[in-house]
Amino acid sequence: MIIKHLKDLVGTGAEVDGGNWVSRRFLVRKDGCGFSFHDTVIKAGTETFIHYANHLEAVYCVAGNGEIEDLETGAVHPISDGMLYVLNGHERHKLRGGSEDMRMVCVFTPPLTGREVHDENGVYPVLTDD
Structure with missing residues (x-):
């Protein structure tokens, strides 16, 4: 069993500041779960180009608002809690x-x-070492 608390990640190497976003990485590859799990804050008024060429991502909004634009189709989808x-x-x-x-x-x-x-290019590289 793995138990972690957000307060214990803030200000450590598990908190990554990407400029427009800050990601607190609860589970990573070395935890051995087969997926990683993150609590991420997207800063108000920012725009970030992303292309996860090497990963699949599921994202659930629990607070705030924004939008995602699919650059393949041009579709823009509002994002809000839920x-x-x-x-x-x-x-x-x-x-x-x-x-x-x-x-x-x-x-x-x-x-x-x-x-x-x-x-x-908006890509997360595939890193081979933890």
């Missing part, structure tokens, strides 16, 4: 923070090591 989206087709997208910070619960497969940040 909305889930899944990037199961490696969609290139823009994630926009709205009038307030969004708090998102995210699951990645394959699991992240916990050190990843988006590269210039």
Whole structure:
């Protein structure tokens, strides 16, 4: 059994600041669960280009507002508390923070090591060491 508390992750190596977002990584590859689990805050008024070419991601919004634009189709979907989206087709997208910070619960497969940040193409690289 694994027990972790958000307060114990803040300010440690498990908290990654991506500029427009801050991700607290509860579960990572070394935890051996087959997925990683993150509590992420998307900062209000920001826009981030993302393309998870190497990962699938499910995202559940638990607070705040914003939108996601699917760059493959041009569709824009509002995000608010209680909305889930899944990037199961490696969609290139823009994630926009709205009038307030969004708090998102995210699951990645394959699991992240916990050190990843988006590269210039919006991609998380596949890291082979923990």
